[in-house]
Amino acid sequence: MLVNHYTVQKPLPFDNLLVEIGFGRGEFITKLAKENPQKKVLGVEISGISVEKLLKRVKREGLRNIVIVHMDAYWCFNLLLKDRSVERIYMxxxxxxxxxxxxxxxxxxxENLYIFAQKLTEGGEIVIRTDHYPFIDYTLEQAKGLGCFGSSVRTLTVEDPLTKYEKRWVSMGKEIFELRLTKLREPEPRHVRTIKEVEEVFPVKVEGKEPAPENLAGKELKIGEMVYLKFFDFQRTEDRVLIETLLSEEGFVQKFFVEMRKREDFWVVDISPFSQVIRTENLQKVVELVAREGFRP
Ligand SMILES: C[S@@+](CC[C@H](N)C(=O)[O-])C[C@H]1O[C@@H](n2cnc3c(N)ncnc32)[C@H](O)[C@@H]1O
Known part of the structure; x- marks a missing residue:
């Protein structure tokens, strides 16, 4: 199942999740799901191609316990998962x-390890495989600052459960390392970047003016602390204007169309119903800004 993170009720109702971040070709996550049929296995990926491939595979193999989220891992954990709902995270x-x-x-x-720690159960683990030891050093250094993880590192052998690529590497004498970070306690609370969802973004009525989307096209604006807005091109017909827009809130990026639609003798500005968005306070600001700046008197 693919989660539509725009419309789904948040947080997701799952507990004791197994999560793989960056599942790539999907070999590991499908094996994990088969070995744990009684558990929900959640895969997070930013690559659309990987998501498509895994969806096909899940359908082909009839796997019912895989949940896929097409999103950056930080935002998936931040917005979609309950605290203490994840048993293990694989990378x-x-x-x-x-x-x-x-x-x-x-x-x-x-910053990511902190949000992962919040979502892990006590005793929950992050299990990382890499062939690059400096990555382990880097991760241990980052984890140290949080003071909530115990850690262990080992080299994998042919006796371990390995994917077909890993088997080839190990048999060729290449070293593969496994780092385990175990959550021992809650991390000290700290500031996290987040976005504020609202129930609804209200349309704005504009009377006695005509659209002037050229006022906005190509403009970049800062509309709040860590909130940036960019207008791209627009399409115009007699009774409708669509402006392609990008909004970045604390690093959470959404691309959508703002619509100006003619109704009798006035215009209505809204987020296009064809754009999928997470509705936030800043989206409301965008609609109001377009109603203010995108018309000529
Ligand atoms: C080098 S690949 C490894 C793929 C797979 N795990 C494997 O062992 O073959 C890293 C994967 O992580 C994904 N990825 C990178 N950054 C990510 C992020 N912030 N959130 C989710 N996925 C991410 C990439 O799209 C890519 O598929």
Missing amino acids: NYPDPWFKKRHEKRRLTKE
């Missing part, structure tokens, strides 16, 4: 390009 070969300039995107940066 397999999460960082093939271990470069300094990619540090901000690393899955095991302290």
Whole structure:
């Protein structure tokens, strides 16, 4: 099952979840789901191609306990999962390009480990496989700051349950490491980047003015602390204008269309009903801004 994170009731009602972050080709997660038929196994991926492939595989193999979320892992944990609802998190070969300039995107940066720790049950684990020892050092360093994890590292052998690629690597003498971070206690509370969902974004009525989307196209604006807005191109017909828009709130990015629609003798500004969005306070601000700035008197 693929979760539609725009419309689903949050948080998801699951407990004792097994989660794989970045499942790639999906070999590991399907094996995990088969070995744990009584558990829900959740896969988080940002790659659409990987999600499509796993959906096909799940259907083909009739797997009923896999839940797929097409989202960045930080936001999936932040927005969709209950505290203490995850038993184990797996990450397999999460960082093939271990470069300094990619540090901000690393899955095991302290900010991510904090949110993962919040969602783990006590005694819950993060299990990471990598062939790159500096990644283990980096992760241990990031975890240290949180003070809530115990850790152990070992080298995998042919006796371990390995994927077909791992078997080949190990038999060729390549070293593969497994890092386990075990949650011993709750982390000290700290600030987390998040977004504020609202029940509804209300349309705005504009009277006595005509649309002027050219006022907005190409503009970049800061509309709040860590809140950025960018308007791209627009499409216009006699009774409708659609403006392609990007909103970044605390790093959570949504792309959608703002619609101006003609009704009798006035216009209505709203988020296009064809755009899927998580409704937030800032989306309301966007609608109001377009109603203010996107018309000529
Ligand atoms: C190097 S691949 C490893 C794939 C797979 N685990 C394997 O062992 O073959 C890393 C995977 O993590 C995914 N990924 C990277 N950053 C992510 C994030 N922030 N949230 C979710 N998935 C992510 C990528 O799309 C990619 O599929």
